[in-house]
Amino acid sequence: MVTRPRILVVGAGFAGVACVRRLERKLSPGEADITLVTPSAYQLYLPLLPQVASGVLTPQSIAVSLRRSEKYRTRIIPGGAIGVDLKAKVCVIRTITDKIVDESYDYIVLAPGSVTRTFDIPGLTDHAFGMKTLAEAAYIRDHVITQLDLADASDDPAERASRLQFVVVGGGYAGTETAACLQRLTHSAVKRYPRLDPSLIKWHLIDIAPKLMPELGDKLGRSAQEILGRRGIEISLGVSIEKAGPEEVTFTDGRVVPTRTLIWTAGVVASPLIGTLGAETVRGRLAVDAKMNLPGHDGVFALGDAAAVPDRAKGDENAICPPTAQHAMRQGKRVADNVIATLRNQPQRPYVHKDLGLVVDLGGKDAVSKPLGIELRGVPAQIVARGYHWSALRTNVAKTRVLTNWTLNAIAGDDFVRTGFQARRPAKLKDFEHTNRYMTPEQVRAHLARTDSPEQ
């Protein structure tokens, strides 16, 4: 029997999918077997998630098919890696039906991305929503419309006030876009609720940092702040959450805001899978070299949000790439090339990419962007923002869906329909990201020893 080298890719996000597609394209079917472990059947285009939450895009339009590819031949295991024995070269996987399977590999590419970073704030994981998964975005949309429906039906002024205030924590691009897009949703929707006083609707955007989106620079950060301020979003900087409850949130400056909607987007940390490896980390991300190899472990690569990849383009040897899709996608291609180089006994190459800048879509004609260091605002910034995301969508079908959604939304607006299909499911931070499913290195070893033992 001919045994081909087995390449196992963990995670089907920007990094994992870019890697798999490149491997499929460059390796002949006889050269290696490619397997992908992923809990979902799509690659999520995360930067457009706030537009799903606000109803500009349908959820399906940013869930890009994994199986639509010209050279598609990867075996997909629907599940999540919960532990890896780097010595034995075995990955332990929990499938979507909760079955535990052990997958042996010769090369492993770790690209499980990140999860929402939380802090030990009383009530946070029980009462806050995240903005990291498709289900969360769809859920938040329904939840916000539900608040309008219930406030409209209520004659209790206190209930109305708490249902019509919304708090977003995190002044990075994810939080800023989320607050901006959802404020547009409630601003437009309230016209269909003649009983509701629009002035009761209040959005808060808070961050412990002194500036919004510092990576945009002072001028653009201020522009974004002005745009949001003009729309009535109250921005509080240098402020965080002291505690969260079901009907109110306490800020660290002492304010108590009655609200049923707390959206937490205060940064990300590497997937818990990284902590199970017992390897060195840099701020929680797996420490790899510039070729994205895990030092001391042949055939182990890591990249994307989960790894601390040196940022060679910065000229500072301690700099690591920020957790962005821009880097993850390009690192995926480079890792594929390095895996292939190893297979073919050729030299690997380091990852070097100069950041192309940032685009921030604030909804409608509002945007700020800094492509290649050029500062743009308004319609030109919006054209660049949407053009960038559109061209980065991987399949033509996804591009067509997104373009059609944008056009339809611009012409006909939103119907603000509350679908309710997720209404009875748990949906807070603790429920969606399944961060408690992982094994410790000792559990992985004990599990593999058990499955190897003859009595089994």
Ligand SMILES: Cc1cc2nc3c(=O)[nH]c(=O)nc-3n(C[C@H](O)[C@H](O)[C@H](O)COP(=O)(O)OP(=O)(O)OC[C@H]3O[C@@H](n4cnc5c(N)ncnc54)[C@H](O)[C@@H]3O)c2cc1C
């Ligand atoms: C709201 C929002 C807006 C953003 N906007 C921008 C932007 O404008 N520009 C930009 O460059 N970046 C943006 N980002 C950041 C960007 O999305 C991430 O940096 C990028 O997705 C990282 O790619 P990745 O492949 O490392 O991880 P991901 O794309 O998150 O993919 C990780 C994949 O691994 C899977 N997975 C997780 N755990 C496991 C496991 N144990 N086993 C198997 N599979 C697993 C996940 O299901 C997922 O499919 C945004 C992020 C958010 C949340």
